Amino acid sequence: MIEVGANLPEKVFYLDRELLKRYADASGDQNPIHQNEEFAVSVGLPNVIAHGMLTMALVGKYLSDFAGGSAKVVEFGARFTKPVIVPADEKVDLTVTATVAEIADGKISLTLSATSAGVKVLGMAKAVVLQ
Amino acid sequence: MLNPDSVGSTFAGTDSITVSQSEVDAFCAVIGESDTTIAPPTFTIRITLTQFEEILTRPEIGLDWSRLVHGDQKFEIFSPVKPGDELTCNATIESYRVAAGNEIVTVRSDLHRDKKLVVSAWSTLVVRA
Numbered sequence: 001m002i003e004v005g006a007n008l009p010e011k012v013f014y015l016d017r018e019l020l021k022r023y024a025d026a027s028g029d030q031n032p033i034h035q036n037e038e039f040a041v042s043v044g045l046p047n048v049i050a051h052g053m054l055t056m057a058l059v060g061k062y063l064s065d066f067a068g069g070s071a072k073v074v075e076f077g078a079r080f081t082k083p084v085i086v087p088a089d090e091k092v093d094l095t096v097t098a099t100v101a102e103i104a105d106g107k108i109s110l111t112l113s114a115t116s117a118g119v120k121v122l123g124m125a126k127a128v129v130l131q
Numbered sequence: 132m133l134n135p136d137s138v139g140s141t142f143a144g145t146d147s148i149t150v151s152q153s154e155v156d157a158f159c160a161v162i163g164e165s166d167t168t169i170a171p172p173t174f175t176i177r178i179t180l181t182q183f184e185e186i187l188t189r190p191e192i193g194l195d196w197s198r199l200v201h202g203d204q205k206f207e208i209f210s211p212v213k214p215g216d217e218l219t220c221n222a223t224i225e226s227y228r229v230a231a232g233n234e235i236v237t238v239r240s241d242l243h244r245d246k247k248l249v250v251s252a253w254s255t256l257v258v259r260a
Contacts, residue, residue, distance in 0.1 A: 019161065026157040027177050043198075052201040053176050054161070060172040061162040070164065070211060073172040077205030077253075124203075 002108065006100045008066055013058045013094040015050050015086055015116075023054040037088065049083035055094060055121055059114055062096045067108075067129035074107070075128035084116040092116055098127075106131045133187070133194050133236055133258075138227045142186045144220040148178055152214040170212040175250050176204070179240035183222045183254065187238070192224075194236065195258050202235065202255040210249040218242045218249070225253070232260025 020034050029051055032039040040048045056078055064070045086092055095115050102109040112125035150170060158174050159167045187194040212218070219242070226237045235257050242250040 013163075022157075023161045026154070026161050028181055029176075053173060053180075053204065056204060057158070057162050057171060057173045061164055063172065064164065064166075069166060070169040070171050074208050075206065076172050076208075077203065079203040080201055 002100055002103065004100050004103060008098040008100070008110070010095060010097045011062050011065070013061075013096070014091040015054070015058075015084060015094060016091045017048065017086060017088060020048065020050055020054065020086060023051055023057070027051065027053060027057075029053065045083065047085050047087050050086055052080035052083075055080070055084055055114060055116075058094055059096050059112060059122065059125065062098070062112075063110070063127050063129055066098070066110075072130040073127060074130060075126070077127070078112070078114075078125035079123040080121070081123040082119050082121050084121050094121070101126075103131070133224075133227055133234055134192050135227060137192045138224050141221050141223040142182075144182055144222075147217045147219050150178075150212060150214050150216045150218065155214045168213065170214070172206060172208060173204075175206070175212060175218075175240075175242055175252060176254075178218065178220055178242065179222070179252050179254065182220050183238045183240060186222055187224075187236070187256075194234070194256075198259045200257050200259060202257045203253075204255070205253040207251045208249070209251075210244070210247070212242070212244075212249060216244050216249075218244055234258040 063073045097113045098110040101111045110127045114122040221241045223239045225239050237255045240252045
């Protein structure tokens, strides 16, 4: 039984440069800041960063798993507060948790948390899934 | 700088877009989703981002895509998108402001199937000063 205030289980995703390349191809977003370290540094970034939308896609998977399928996710929003930094030849974490904020009219509202290397990467992350 | 006269304008996509099984498969594979009969919740960014990039970077609108970062994103999904769906996409420039030299623009993309709204997506984009 899910109750308001309940904390949902944590899930950890791992990102590396290869995943960023695959996401670039799958999404069509070929911005070089997500693939080319030299370019990323030249525009003032610390290193290659993950697409904000890749972070959101993985959190979306967390939501689908909780809700029992992609079709049950009806609202999903987030602010990209800090980048997920992906150095070469490393796997970095994306750690996702959620808290039940409201249950009403057959819908569950969740407040989401997403961190990488201990840094909060999404702000005001919220979703609504069908019960 | 974005042309302020464009704020409030809606741009209709010219052609309908058919969601292919292979593009849903590829998106699902990246996130580890085994059910490929439904597009994952954020899949439609693949359609909307391409469209609003083309619109916002038109010379008469003038957004500088090279200094752009994604500020925030929201989806409202009224009906799940599936492979084989034929969708049309409209983009509306909802708001624009300049803060500390950064340009902040919000675009709403509305995806329709058989003239019914299936997804509205809001993308806030920041052009860094």
